[in-house]
Structure formats: structure tokens, C-alpha cells
Amino acid sequence: MSGAVALDHLTKRYRLDPGKKVALDEIPTDDKAGWSKDDARPATAKLWKRLLERQEVLAATDTHALLIVLQAMDAGGKDSTIRHLSRGLSVGEAEVAAFKAPTDVERAHDFLWRVHRRVPPLGKIGIFNRSHYEDVLVVRVKELVPKAVWKARYEQINAFEALLASANVHIVKIFLHISKAYQTKRLKRRLDLPEKHWKLTADDLRERKRWDEYQRAYADALERCSTEAAPWYVVPAEHRWFRDLLVARIVVERLEALGLEYPPPTIDPKDVVLE
Amino acid sequence: MSGAVALDHLTKRYRLDPGKKVALDEIPTDDKAGWSKDDARPATAKLWKRLLERQEVLAATDTHALLIVLQAMDAGGKDSTIRHLSRGLSVGEAEVAAFKAPTDVERAHDFLWRVHRRVPPLGKIGIFNRSHYEDVLVVRVKELVPKAVWKARYEQINAFEALLASANVHIVKIFLHISKAYQTKRLKRRLDLPEKHWKLTADDLRERKRWDEYQRAYADALERCSTEAAPWYVVPAEHRWFRDLLVARIVVERLEALGLEYPPPTIDPKDVVLE
Numbered sequence: 001m002s003g004a005v006a007l008d009h010l011t012k013r014y015r016l017d018p019g020k021k022v023a024l025d026e027i028p029t030d031d032k033a034g035w036s037k038d039d040a041r042p043a044t045a046k047l048w049k050r051l052l053e054r055q056e057v058l059a060a061t062d063t064h065a066l067l068i069v070l071q072a073m074d075a076g077g078k079d080s081t082i083r084h085l086s087r088g089l090s091v092g093e094a095e096v097a098a099f100k101a102p103t104d105v106e107r108a109h110d111f112l113w114r115v116h117r118r119v120p121p122l123g124k125i126g127i128f129n130r131s132h133y134e135d136v137l138v139v140r141v142k143e144l145v146p147k148a149v150w151k152a153r154y155e156q157i158n159a160f161e162a163l164l165a166s167a168n169v170h171i172v173k174i175f176l177h178i179s180k181a182y183q184t185k186r187l188k189r190r191l192d193l194p195e196k197h198w199k200l201t202a203d204d205l206r207e208r209k210r211w212d213e214y215q216r217a218y219a220d221a222l223e224r225c226s227t228e229a230a231p232w233y234v235v236p237a238e239h240r241w242f243r244d245l246l247v248a249r250i251v252v253e254r255l256e257a258l259g260l261e262y263p264p265p266t267i268d269p270k271d272v273v274l275e
Numbered sequence: 276m277s278g279a280v281a282l283d284h285l286t287k288r289y290r291l292d293p294g295k296k297v298a299l300d301e302i303p304t305d306d307k308a309g310w311s312k313d314d315a316r317p318a319t320a321k322l323w324k325r326l327l328e329r330q331e332v333l334a335a336t337d338t339h340a341l342l343i344v345l346q347a348m349d350a351g352g353k354d355s356t357i358r359h360l361s362r363g364l365s366v367g368e369a370e371v372a373a374f375k376a377p378t379d380v381e382r383a384h385d386f387l388w389r390v391h392r393r394v395p396p397l398g399k400i401g402i403f404n405r406s407h408y409e410d411v412l413v414v415r416v417k418e419l420v421p422k423a424v425w426k427a428r429y430e431q432i433n434a435f436e437a438l439l440a441s442a443n444v445h446i447v448k449i450f451l452h453i454s455k456a457y458q459t460k461r462l463k464r465r466l467d468l469p470e471k472h473w474k475l476t477a478d479d480l481r482e483r484k485r486w487d488e489y490q491r492a493y494a495d496a497l498e499r500c501s502t503e504a505a506p507w508y509v510v511p512a513e514h515r516w517f518r519d520l521l522v523a524r525i526v527v528e529r530l531e532a533l534g535l536e537y538p539p540p541t542i543d544p545k546d547v548v549l550e
Contacts, residue, residue, distance in 0.1 A: 052358075060473055082367040083327075092357040092373070092404060094366040129367065184549050191547055197540035198335055205547065265472035272466055272480065274459050 004034035007043065011250050014233045016226035022219045024234070029179045031236040040245045047248035048088030054255040055125055059093040061260050062123040065169045068251060069128045071137070072176035073214060074204045075186035077237050078129055081176060084244045085127075085251070095120050098129040111135040111153065112160050119169060125251075132157060133173075136221050141213045154224040161230040171230035172254050174247060175222060176237035180211050279309035282318065286525050289508045291501035297494045299509070304454045306511040315520045322523035323363030329530040330400055334368040336535050337398040340444045343526060344403045346412070347451035348489060349479045350461035352512050353404055356451060359519045360402075360526070370395050373404040386410040386428065387435050394444060400526075407432060408448075411496050416488045429499040436505040446505035447529050449522060450497060451512035455486050 005013060010033060016022060032040075058064060072078050082096060097118035106114040112132055120126025136157070140150045161171055178186075187204065190196040207214070226232040233250055237243045280288060285308060291297060307315075333339060347353050357371060372393035381389040387407055395401025411432070415425045436446055453461075462479065465471040482489070501507040508525055512518045 079367060083365040086361070086365045086367070089366050090358040090361045091364050091366050091369040091402065092354060092361070092371045095370070096367045098367070127366065187547075187549055191544045191549075195537045197544055198538040200540060200542065200544065200547070202542050205542075205549075208549075262470045263473040265475060267475065267477050267480075269466045269472055269475065272462075272475070274462055274466075274480075274483075 004036075004039065007249060010246065011233065011253055014235055014246065014250075016222055016232045016234065018227050018231075020223070020226075022223040022226075022234075024177065024215050024219050024222075027177060027234050027236070029177050029182060029236050030238040032239050032242040035242055035245065037239075037241045040241045044241070044245045044248050045087075047245070047252050048085075050252050051085075051088030051248060051255070052090065054252065054260075055089060055093050057260045057262060058125065058255065058258075059123045060262050062263075063168060064258055064260065065120040065122050066125045066251070066255060067120055067128065067164065067169055067171045068126070069131045069133070069171065069173040070176070071131060071133050071174070071218075072237065073178060073183060073211075074207060075183045075190075076176040076178050077186075077240065077243065078176065080240065081174075081237075081243065081247055082127060082129060084240075085247055088248060088251075089125065093123065094125045094127065096127045096129055099131055099134060112156065116160070119164060122168060132160070133221055133225075137214065137217045138207075140217045141210050154221070157225050158227055158230075161225075161227065165229035170254055170258070172250055173226075173230060173232045174250065175218065175232060175234050176243065177234050178237050180208075182238050183208065183211075279311075279314065282524060285521065286508065286528055289510055289521065289525075291497055291507045291509065293502050293506075295498070295501075297498040297501075297509075299452065299490055299494050299497075302452060302509050302511070304452050304457060304511050305513040307514050307517040310517055310520065312514075312516045315516045319516070319520045319523050320362075322520070322527050323360075325527050326360075326363030326523060326530070327365065329527065329535075330364060330368050332535045332537060333400065333530065333533075334398045335537050337538075338443060339533055339535065340395040340397050341400045341526070341530060342395055342403065342439065342444055342446045343401070344406045344408070344446065344448040345451070346406065346408050346449070346493075347512065348453060348458060348486075349482060350458045350465075351451040351453050352461075352515065352518065353451065355515065356449075356512075356518060356522055357402060357404060359515075360522055363523060363526075364400065368398065369400045369402065371402045371404055374406055374409060387431065391435070394439060397443060407435070408496055408500075412489065412492045413482075415492050416485050429496070432500050433502055433505075436500075436502065440504035445529055445533070447525055448501075448505060448507045449525065450493065450507060450509050451518065452509050453512050455483075457513050458483065458486075 013033065070078050070081060099115065102114065115128065115132045136150050136153050139145055164171060187200065190200040222232045222234065235243055235246050288308065333341070345353050345356060374390065377389065390403065390407045411425050411428050414420055439446060462475065465475040497507045497509065510518055510521050
């Protein structure tokens with residue numbers, strides 16, 4: 001553990017300060033902040049336990065919500081991140097919304113309509129598996145709308161997220177950062193393991209060719225939309241055990257900062273007689 | 276373990292065969308089928324692991340869904356059952372719907388409207404924390420609708436559940452069975468622990484006075500609505516470790532019976548070249 005960045009200082013290393021220039025290629029995708037797998041695993045398990053406790057208080061008080069926005073390139077580990085973070089969540093108070101290509105009904109509305117409907121209500125933890133950020137990522141790279149339209153979206157997103165924050169929906173945004181070489185390795189794994197074949201689509205392979213364009217689109221989105229109210233974190237995601245540690249810590253820190261306590265009783269326990 | 280009912284035979288002991296008379300007071304609430312806590316805990320952990328695997332295949336195939344309906348008297352352990360079963364679920368592919376007193380909008384529809392909207396889509400596991408059964412339980416006991424209306428609901432529920440089953444939404448219904456003495460103990464605990472005070476409401480105490488009426492309403496609902504397609508299980512719920520074992524086994528058994536496998540690839544892995 002000597003040389004490892006202490007938990008208390010870990011997350012700010014990966015938080016993007018508002019207004020700061022983002023150069024993704026200068027942020028190592030395999031960083032582990034001096035941690036070893038053997039130290040990280042038990043530390044993560046402890047954080048999951050604290051998360052379960054915080055989730056229960058959050059549900060009991062019903063006055064705040066947490067929204068975790070998760071974005072990554074293909075094979076970046078979004079599903080696996082959610083699966084692992086689930087060890088610290090009860091399904092009863094968590095809601096995951098996965099956003100795919102919009103349906104006809106969704107396309108008949110502004111781009112924030114479908115995500116607004118899936119914002120977690122007070123008392124819950126919501127996770128967006130992909131999100132409204134796709135509307136400045138894939139939509140930009142594939143030129144699905146004119147440039148003026150997607151360019152206006154950064155401000156629209158910031159205004160939307162500020163609205164949520166004003167209504168006690170706290171937001172943390174996590175970008176799982178991987179290299180192209182790592183993506184190659186993960187896609188090769190899907191080719192090698194028969195039970196992973198179904199995960200491989202022609203679309204993944206097409207999108208891969210536009211790696212650099214996606215990285216530029218990500219850098220712009222992270223830079224323009226990391227705000228005090230809803231910061232972006234760039235999480236090095238090639239060591240899954242480090243990714244799990246960091247994600248758990250980001251979430252627990254945000255929840256603990258709320259300082260929530262169990263609500264007072266609605267009836268005086270002294271008055272109760274149980275026959 | 277000598278004398279314990281083997282896992283393979285465990286669930287059928289608690290499944291209500293269609294058409295069978297239900298006498299709840301003849302079913303022990305503290306049964307443990309010869310199991311000890313020390314044997315049950317690791318067996319349950321293994322079942323949770325199988326559940327995680329089955330959930331992943333369910334999500335990958337996207338052709339079937341599972342709906343778990345959970346009902347119990349107050350302090351019967353619904354929330355805690357969901358929290359524990361969460362150890363075998365990823366939040367990404369599970370949806371919990373908690374049904375409370377209906378809203379104005381919900382009341383402006385038939386009683387199945389609000390539950391129909393929350394049925395899990397193919398690929399997911401849904402849990403109903405309370406359900407449409409409240410409409411033949413609290414609604415009956417409190418006489419919120421005329422007798423002719425709630426009496427017609429048993430058949431309406433059976434038709435609704437048969438519709439879901441025909442669309443590959445498989446249903447298991449679990450009644451967490453406790454005694455009134457056990458409820459007293461759990462409510463006392465809420466009185467004794469400050470962090471549990473908020474869970475105690477005046478409503479709990481009022482409803483408690485109608486214990487016998489609720490038990491009769493439950494017996495009728497279980498008897499009239501345990502079908503081949505959507506069986507009811509009466510789960511002795513006073514030993515939480517036994518309850519967790521049994522619930523996990525019921526769910527895993529249902530999922531494994533589907534015999535699902537990972538879907539074939541949409542592209543031939545042999546044709547893929549990764550640069």
C-alpha cells in the first residue's frame with residue numbers, strides 16, 4: 001500500500017474541474033494510483049457495504065436522489081461496472097435506464113424528453129447506461145443532425161442537469177476510459193468465448209473505425225459539461241478492480257456528503273401499546 | 276444436514292397446488308425443513324450465484340421475463356427479502372415496482388392498469404413489492420369496494436396472469452408467512468431501535484387489529500389464484516435465513532426450467548478482422 005493514493009484523495013484526481021481543458025490521451029487508461037488488486041478488493045467490498053447503508057437512508061428520507069450517468073466506448077465495461085456496483089445496491093431502491101437508438105415515439109420529442117422520464121425519483125439511486133450524452137457523441141460522429149443542432153446541446157444539457165440538481169437529484173457522471181488496444185483485446189475475447197459471441201455486433205466493428213472522432217467528441221462533451229453541480233469523472237477502466245474501487249468511492253462520497261439521517265418517527269414510540 | 280429436506284424437493288413442499296384448500300393456520304410460520312442456518316447460508320450464496328448467471332442469459336436472449344410477486348402482512352419482511360435476493364441480481368436487469376395506495380390517476384383506471392404498466396419486459400426480472408393482490412386484500416378488509424366487485428377480481432387476476440404467461444412472462448408468487456406473535460416481535464424491534472422508528476406508522480397499528488380478517492382474505496386469494504401458470508408459494512418467513520434459501524431456490528428453479536442458452540452470434544466470428 002506504500003505509495004498508493006489514499007481513498008480520501010482518490011476521486012479528486014479523476015474529477016474534471018469545470019472549465020479545465022480535457023486531453024483524453026494524456027489521461028492513462030491503465031492507471032491504478034499505486035493500488036494493488038489485493039488491497040483494492042477488500043476496500044471496495046467495504047465501500048459497497050457503506051453504499052448499501054446510504055441507499056437505505058436515502059430511501060427512508062425520500063428527500064434526495066442520486067443519478068449516476070455512465071458512458072464509455074464499446075467494450076469499455078458499462079454492463080460489468082453496473083453488475084459489480086450492484087453488490088452495494090438493493091434492486092428495490094435502484095433503477096437502471098439503458099438508452100439505445102431512440103424509438104419512433106422518442107424521436108418525435110426533443111432529445112431530453114426520454115431521459116427526463118427516467119430520472120430517479122427522490123429516495124432512489126438511478127443509473128443511466130448511456131444517456132443524453134449520446135446526442136453529442138454518436139449523433140455528432142455520424143452526423144445525424146446538423147452541427148448547429150448538436151452544438152447547442154451542451155448548454156441545453158447543462159441547464160437540464162442544473163434543473164435536476166435544484167430538485168435534489170444529485171448527479172455524478174462517469175466516463176470509463178479505455179485505449180483502442182484494450183478495446184481490441186476485449187473484442188477478441190468476445191470472438192474467443194462462445195458465450196460472448198452474441199455481444200459482438202457488426203455495429204461495434206463499424207463504430208470502431210471512428211475511434212479518433214469519438215475521442216474528440218468525448219473530450220468536448222466532458223469539457224463543456226463538467227459542472228460544479230454535475231461533475232464528470234474520467235475513470236481509468238482497464239484494471240477492472242481499480243475501476244470498481246473508484247466508482248464505488250465516487251458514489252459513496254457523493255451520498256455521504258449529503259449527511260442524511262433516518263427520519264424522525266411519525267408517531268411517538270412511547271405512545272404505542274402492542275397487544 | 277441429516278433430516279433436512281433436499282434442495283431438489285424443497286420448493287414443492289411450499290407450492291400451493293391449484294384447487295387445493297388453503298388453511299394458513301396449519302402451515303407453520305417457523306418451519307425450516309430440517310435445515311440449520313450454518314448449512315443454509317452457503318447453499319443460499321450458491322443459489323445467488325446461479326441466479327446472477329441465469330439473469331445474464333435471460334438478458335442476452337431477450338425472449339422471456341420473470342415476474343416475482345411478493346406479498347406479506349406488515350413487518351413480514353418484504354423489503355428485507357428483496358434486499359437479500361439482490362445479492363443474486365444485477366440492478367441493470369431487474370426492476371422493482373412497489374405498489375402503495377393508488378394515486379388519483381391510477382384510481383381513474385381499472386385495478387390492473389397500474390400493475391400492467393410495470394410488468395417486466397422480455398429479458399428482465401421484475402419484482403412486485405405488493406401487487407394487484409392488494410385489491411382483494413386491503414380493499415376487501417376495509418370494504419373499499421362492494422363485495423361483488425372484489426369477488427369478481429379473482430377470475431380477472433387469473434385471466435391477466437394467464438395473458439402474461441402466454442407472452443413468456445413467467446410468474447412466481449410468494450407469500451411471506453408469519454404469525455401475529457412474530458409481527459409483535461418485529462414491531463417491538465422498530466420501537467426499540469431509533470433507526471427503525473421511521474418504519475412504524477399509525478397505519479401499521481390500525482391494520483394489526485384486523486389480523487384475522489387479513490388471514491382469511493389471504494387464504495382466499497391464495498386458494499383462488501394459485502394456478503399452473505402462476506403458482507403461489509407460502510414461505511415460512513420467521514427464520515430469515517430459511518426464507519432467503521427458499522426464495523432463492525424458487526426463483527432459480529423457475530429460471531433454470533426455461534433451459535435458456537446464450538444466443539448465437541449475429542455475425543460469424545470467423546469473418547471478423549480486428550485491426
